[in-house]
Amino acid sequence: MLTQGEILEIFKKTGALLSGHFLLTSGLHSPAYFQCAKVLQYPKYAQQLCGRLAEGFGDRRIELVIAPAIGGIVVACEVGRALDVRTIFAEREAGRMTLRRGFEIFPGEKALVVEDVITTGGSVQEVIEAVEANGGEIVGVGCLVDRSGGKARFNVPLDSLAQMEVVTYQPQQCPLCAKGIELAKPGSRKSSY
Ligand SMILES: [Zn+2]
Numbered sequence: 001m002l003t004q005g006e007i008l009e010i011f012k013k014t015g016a017l018l019s020g021h022f023l024l025t026s027g028l029h030s031p032a033y034f035q036c037a038k039v040l041q042y043p044k045y046a047q048q049l050c051g052r053l054a055e056g057f058g059d060r061r062i063e064l065v066i067a068p069a070i071g072g073i074v075v076a077c078e079v080g081r082a083l084d085v086r087t088i089f090a091e092r093e094a095g096r097m098t099l100r101r102g103f104e105i106f107p108g109e110k111a112l113v114v115e116d117v118i119t120t121g122g123s124v125q126e127v128i129e130a131v132e133a134n135g136g137e138i139v140g141v142g143c144l145v146d147r148s149g150g151k152a153r154f155n156v157p158l159d160s161l162a163q164m165e166v167v168t169y170q171p172q173q174c175p176l177c178a179k180g181i182e183l184a185k186p187g188s189r190k191s192s193y
Pocket of ligand 1: 030171174175176178183
């Protein structure tokens with residue numbers, strides 16, 4: 001079983017979790033940058049992390065795993081594989097979270113919603129509503145990383161492998177700028193980290 005320290009180590013060594021001085025897309029600065037897709041590009045780690053997440057749900061008689069597209073899809077596949085249950089995803093169509101591609105939820109089906117990272121929980125809440133609108137029963141929510149600071153709450157339990165505080169600074173008040181540490185823009189080829 002992976003420990004909390006081993007989980008963080010996997011995030012760091014795959015470049016999913018970086019520390020330094022980063023310009024976020026919001027324009028704010030941060031001492032940390034997290035991009036979950038970086039760890040999920042390795043099937044071995046995806047399987048380990050999602051398998052660990054699935055362990056917590058093994059006794060809840062889950063019949064269906066569902067995720068919001070796109071970030072949650074890889075997590076759903078691996079959790080669904082670990083639980084050996086049908087796995088689908090919901091996606092936005094004209095702004096609404098919808099089941100497409102012939103995906104179905106059967107009346108009373110017990111569903112687990114999974115996501116890679118939860119920040120506000122908005123997408124997960126929309127998937128919960130889509131499942132319930134289709135007659136399914138939500139039995140839990142699982143994510144690899146909870147970045148909501150405890151603010152994301154659903155009417156079912158939320159399990160996460162790791163909780164990560166989001167620290168941000170206004171550029172004018174950034175202590176890292178004050179120290180003269182070079183600002184990196186994650187995702188750009190020029191960034192040095
Ligand atoms: Zn700064």
